[in-house]
Amino acid sequence: MNEIITVTGTVEEIIYSNPDNGYTVCGIDSAEEGLFTATGYMPFLTEGESVSLSGAWVTHPDYGEQFKTEYFERVLPSDEESVIRYLGSGIIQGIREATAKKLVERFGREVLDIMLTSPEKLSEIKGISKEKAKKIGEEFAKLQSVQSIVMFLQQYGISANMAVKAHNALGAGAVDMIRKNPYVLADMVDGITFKTADAIAFNMGMPKNSTVRIKAGIKNILRSAAYTNGHVYLPKTVLIEHSAYTLRVEENEVEAAVAELIASRDIFQDNVENTDACYLYEYYEAEYYISRRLIAISNGAQKFKMTETQAEKAIDALEEKTGVYLESEQRGAVVTALSAGCMVLTGGPGTGKTTTINTIIKLLDEMKLSIALAAPTGRAAKRLSQVTGCEAKTIHRLLGTQRSSAGYSVFTHNEENPLSADVIILDEVSMIDVSLMSSFLKAVKRGARLILSGDADQLPSVGPGNIVHDIIESATIPVIQLNRIFRQAEESLIIVNAHRINRGEMPDLSVRSSDFFFLKRQTPEESAYTVKDLFQTRLPKSYGVDPITSIQVLSPTKKGLAGTVALNKLLQSHINPYDERRPQYVYGSVTFRVGDKVMQTKNNYDMIYTRADGEDGTGIFNGDMGIIENISARDKYMTVIFDEDKVVEYPFANLDELDLAYAITVHKSQGSEFPIVVMPVCSFAPMLMSRNLFYTAVTRARDMVVLVGSEKTVRNMTLNNQFKQRFTGLREKLVAVKKFTDTKNENE
Numbered sequence: 091m092n093e094i095i096t097v098t099g100t101v102e103e104i105i106y107s108n109p110d111n112g113y114t115v116c117g118i119d120s121a122e123e124g125l126f127t128a129t130g131y132m133p134f135l136t137e138g139e140s141v142s143l144s145g146a147w148v149t150h151p152d153y154g155e156q157f158k159t160e161y162f163e164r165v166l167p168s169d170e171e172s173v174i175r176y177l178g179s180g181i182i183q184g185i186r187e188a189t190a191k192k193l194v195e196r197f198g199r200e201v202l203d204i205m206l207t208s209p210e211k212l213s214e215i216k217g218i219s220k221e222k223a224k225k226i227g228e229e230f231a232k233l234q235s236v237q238s239i240v241m242f243l244q245q246y247g248i249s250a251n252m253a254v255k256a257h258n259a260l261g262a263g264a265v266d267m268i269r270k271n272p273y274v275l276a277d278m279v280d281g282i283t284f285k286t287a288d289a290i291a292f293n294m295g296m297p298k299n300s301t302v303r304i305k306a307g308i309k310n311i312l313r314s315a316a317y318t319n320g321h322v323y324l325p326k327t328v329l330i331e332h333s334a335y336t337l338r339v340e341e342n343e344v345e346a347a348v349a350e351l352i353a354s355r356d357i358f359q360d361n362v363e364n365t366d367a368c369y370l371y372e373y374y375e376a377e378y379y380i381s382r383r384l385i386a387i388s389n390g391a392q393k394f395k396m397t398e399t400q401a402e403k404a405i406d407a408l409e410e411k412t413g414v415y416l417e418s419e420q421r422g423a424v425v426t427a428l429s430a431g432c433m434v435l436t437g438g439p440g441t442g443k444t445t446t447i448n449t450i451i452k453l454l455d456e457m458k459l460s461i462a463l464a465a466p467t468g469r470a471a472k473r474l475s476q477v478t479g480c481e482a483k484t485i486h487r488l489l490g491t492q493r494s495s496a497g498y499s500v501f502t503h504n505e506e507n508p509l510s511a512d513v514i515i516l517d518e519v520s521m522i523d524v525s526l527m528s529s530f531l532k533a534v535k536r537g538a539r540l541i542l543s544g545d546a547d548q549l550p551s552v553g554p555g556n557i558v559h560d561i562i563e564s565a566t567i568p569v570i571q572l573n574r575i576f577r578q579a580e581e582s583l584i585i586v587n588a589h590r591i592n593r594g595e596m597p598d599l600s601v602r603s604s605d606f607f608f609l610k611r612q613t614p615e616e617s618a619y620t621v622k623d624l625f626q627t628r629l630p631k632s633y634g635v636d637p638i639t640s641i642q643v644l645s646p647t648k649k650g651l652a653g654t655v656a657l658n659k660l661l662q663s664h665i666n667p668y669d670e671r672r673p674q675y676v677y678g679s680v681t682f683r684v685g686d687k688v689m690q691t692k693n694n695y696d697m698i699y700t701r702a703d704g705e706d707g708t709g710i711f712n713g714d715m716g717i718i719e720n721i722s723a724r725d726k727y728m729t730v731i732f733d734e735d736k737v738v739e740y741p742f743a744n745l746d747e748l749d750l751a752y753a754i755t756v757h758k759s760q761g762s763e764f765p766i767v768v769m770p771v772c773s774f775a776p777m778l779m780s781r782n783l784f785y786t787a788v789t790r791a792r793d794m795v796v797l798v799g800s801e802k803t804v805r806n807m808t809l810n811n812q813f814k815q816r817f818t819g820l821r822e823k824l825v826a827v828k829k830f831t832d833t834k835n836e837n838e
Contacts, residue, residue, distance in 0.1 A: 462514045
């Protein structure tokens, strides 16, 4: 092995730099070694900087002798010429070469210390105001802080991109915070796992039975249970046993840590169904708030509240005027909507839910009530707008976002600043987790009416909770279930088969209808290539559709030959293959090309967009889908168009939030409707072979469903009605709050 040595020098030229991981090839001018090429992970290097490199000399077969850097440190330039070059490189916004020369002429080599400690002195230079001097000082201090955490974390294998995220989340004191408690990285930095933080802690010498480690591990297990399995809490016995096993510590050590977390209010212990339930405090608060607000809204004195008799007369008058007559279940739903403070409307496809909602909207409009329509995702909101003829917004857009004093994104509408709407119709409620539902209810004004709509038989939310199921089970709020399939809907095999699946009956795979097809294939590989053929050639040729906008491939899983990862690579290679004339960018294991269909995979409240009409806004959310319009490797950003006119510029550092979307998981498709759905039905993991997942996939299609694979898999999914148990306490809380409220009202 080559001897590790240290050399110092000045960065003369950046030959190559990867912004994702910081890998850099640069020219160094060293007093000891002369001019040479250095390689290694050296993020954010700038020409003119002084560096100290530790590594070894190696001989590259093509490029000759190079210095392979294992570790590097920045050294602030010490001579005036180096300082001018360093500041003149543009590393600090507001300073270019001319200004750099003026600063060095006035302050000499001490200018860098002045920028850190007394930036106001910079205003002595003509052209630098006090405000500009302050900004230069802040920019330089931030640069030093970012560089220190990048260098600190690089020794633990953390990429430059993640290090910058850590700095943004933790602030200027990030390094000291991490030294005291490495697990703060997993708590506060999106993308850094507990496993990574644990490895850093181990390298720092922290013992595995450290209380700091055990408490962080317990919170991680609760958080993982929430976002992997939808659990709002875990039974205390399960939490202790699982934590001891996972962390490899004694159960009594976990018990002591749980007690400390409860005392510090990081964890809340409640009694749910005679079980000690351990919640992350935020989820307990969310459930309790939802239960109190839903009961309060249900019991509230709504504006222009009708009696059931008045509602019946209003429906009669509207039917006479429009010639559209409601079936009895629909009529009951409309009466409930006009006479109750809060209700749930649920029903499968073809049961008249849209007609019911449109009737409710017309009658509420006649009552001169202001109405807001919302849904969890952009596609669901667009669909709601189309079927009602009224504007519908995503929940996030309805609530609005703004920066808090602490620098976090928070919702603009809340208890202090509620929404003005008299009535809010919220669609696709099964998709909403407890955190978002709590935030939404905080924005509903006192006395407003709330109509919750959705299909209770679809998959529950990706996040923690099972809102619709718990509300229905509690029997505390009026629920109207639409069951009758209308005659025109019975002509669609999509709808007929969806209801058959929901009843546990095999869908009809033998009929070659115009909207439901089954293509038998023996293996996942055969299924994948048939899916590709359908997407690329057969369906576009037969039906004259654009595959990018009209066909959506859905898979139960990311993994395997028929999973979304493999399918996206396969489809991209045929639909949008490599072309030297078309820009592309490789990020991790994903290659992005101009023209690719992509999906946002997490909520980003700060991402700025511009619409074709000039409207600016912020927020791109999990499940939003778009097309890559441009990739600029030089300027390190990518342009994506969402919803046909929402233009977003993604810095390369944010590409971990995007994925290819030729194929997406069924979970990611919730709330969306696609003209054509193509779904491989192969052998998947048992937990994915469920009836509600299959039902959800089929009901995403508007015009056509094509299943490709095994009839045995179709049968297994249809018969498997074993809902994966979610530990939630909303049902019990709703019952308790309703009982308390009713007793209180009786005594008054």
